[in-house]
Amino acid sequence: MIEATAISHRYGDRWIFREVTLALEPGEVLAVLGPNARGKTTMIKCLAGLMTPTSGRVRHGGAVGYVPQSHSAPVAYPVREMVLMGRARHIGVFSTPSREDRRIAAEALARVGLDHLADRPFTRLSGGERQMVLIARALASGCQTLVLDEPASALDLRNQGRVLAVLSSLAEEGMTVVMTTHHPDHALRIADRTMLIVDADDVRIGATTELLTGDTLTELYGLPISTIDVPVGGREERIVVPDFGVGAGAR
Template sequence: MLELRGAGFGYTPRNWIFRDVSFSVPPGTATAVLGPNGSGKTTLVRCAAGLLPVRDGTVHRSRAAGYVPQARGSTFGYPALDMVVMGRARRIGVFSSPGKHDRAAALQAMDRVGIAGLAHRLFPTLSGGEQQLVLIARAVAGGSPLLVLDEPSTGLDLKNQARVLGLLRDLRSSGMSLLLSTHHPEHALYLADSVVLLGPTGVLTGAASTLLTDSQLSELYGVGVSMLTYDDGGTSRRTVVTRYGPGGD
């Protein structure tokens, strides 16, 4: 369980990134944070994960969060399995080394994410999508029921975006709480129960089905947006289409 109440963060008292943000992420649900570049999405999820302290309000986590950063490669040639074992750090003493139980938990997390076959591959040699899945497995290996993800689909092609989103839906269905930032409203429509919109005129929070509308997204991003409905194997879903061209018309 994750809950923010009146949360605010700024690097100086006169330079607030966001203020008065309140929402909760109950077990088995997903909340997506959306907004234009520079709106504070990454800062907000880092505060939620406990990596940055809020300056106003409170952040309550029933358990330490598993944090998944954006995959940016690595200059260190660790095998993927060793990268996932690092997710066990909180469970390993400061002066201790990972044991058989930790490696077994890491392998189990990789299997759950569907990348057991990558265990001995060097992390820098993996594709962007594979690296992102390794980072998710690392967070899962820590055993937290709460995952906080910073733009988990950044830089991924369509196939790997679908792979990551499908995995996150499975994790949510298993009872995990998910908080993620994203540049893709259609991903929020597919995955999220609730959304946090960081806009130029303030912060809106609420149900994804209520806030993710043509008019709301057009105002949030300053460009024309249309909502389309399509059939997905008998399930009616919505997606977002940006209206390109002069004025976004």
């Protein structure tokens, strides 16, 4: 669904990444990790076709939907209208949304479990609800690949779980998912493969469980990190344990 061949990008004289090659199949989930300002957003925008890499080529096997990290609407649009905006490329310049467009938007909103909020102003939603609406808007576009920039940032644990559950379900149905995250645990939970942007000339791509080890995460973030397997719901789950260097008596 996405094929990137030797893509590189730079801002001025500073290379963000160089010579990255990647192919993603239908139903595959890729998590992109790296420290702040290391180029995660630039990478996924190039993969989504929103930016043209300085060199190399990106090809898509279907439509791509993009969900930004945050979104503030200048007008208090009802939720149903925010989702309906995802149909824009299917509607003629001087046309209005059809009954079919509205049906597809309603189904997308129901898909993320927020159809009961269809008439509420987008500006009155919680952070988690807004994120779900933005995902629904992308789904309403009819995309086969979903690219998200830190979809669970600034969300509480319950809403993080809701977002991850929706993305995992979409992948099971055949949608390709690419997401940036600052949470290695999220990658371990749903990503088939992970990309680590260590520096411009060191971009690593591999199976998530093989790549996300304590050693590689320690190198990536410059902080002692361990991984351990714990029982969760009758199964073993690997979790990430960073050592923040804070004493046990700290408040």
